[in-house]
Amino acid sequence: DAGVIQSPRHEVTEMGQEVTLRCKPISGHNSLFWYRQTMMRGLELLIYFNNNVPIDDSGMPEDRFSAKMPNASFSTLKIQPSEPRDSAVYFCASSRQGLSTDTQYFGPGTRLTVL
Amino acid sequence: AQSVTQLGSHVSVSEGALVLLRCNYSSSVPPYLFWYVQYPNQGLQLLLKYTSAATLVKGINGFEAEFKKSETSFHLTKPSAHMSDAAEYFCAVSSGGTSYGKLTFGQGTILTVHP
DSSP states (O other): OOOOEESSEEEEEEEOOEEEEEEEOOTTTTTTEEEETTTTTTEEEEEEEETTTTEEETOOOSSSSEEEEETTTTTEEEEEEOOOOGHHHHHHEEEEEOOHHHHHEEEOOEEEEEE | EEEEEEEEEEEEEEEEEOEEEEEEEEESSOOOEEEEEEEEEEEEEEEEOOSSSEEEEEEEOOEEEEETTTEEEEEESSSSGGGGEEEEEEEEEEETTSSSOOEOOOEEEEEEEEE
């Protein structure tokens, strides 16, 4: 079975440019999570979707960040405009129902570098 | 509120030696606890989880962890380290008190295995 798929795997961009990260969750999973990993702050939850609806976006850093889930098999995380401090590894994860006991399955991540 | 503390950001062992990675949690409601492993340039993979059944949990690759409520701990162990165990390990807590499985991660412990 295919796991969580993320694209691109690496992204290098210049400050001020728009960046779009993509995620395809595991088929049949109805919960999707976006995380950011940095050396300074570790793993942080950015946003959680359940049945394509954003449930908790309290971790989204600021208005420059936005996330969408137009259907059950696709989600995007957009940064506009990007800044050097956005450089990090961004992970997408999915779980069956989003319950506290559910396992979250992580994608391979997108390494973003903003120059 | 929930939190996780992993004692020791780096642990080094010899091949064949006992592996012990420490995790303490804080949660105002009964917790569910997870250990994930991250190999270089990869996403996180579940090792094992505690969801209020048996307090001794066995996972993949010979790892196990014991939930100790009195000590608020969930330490990860493996009797004999293998070179392939070298990775970063994350402890995470999710509580039934939240409306969904929001994971709070520790800062991670990098395990080095010497030949």
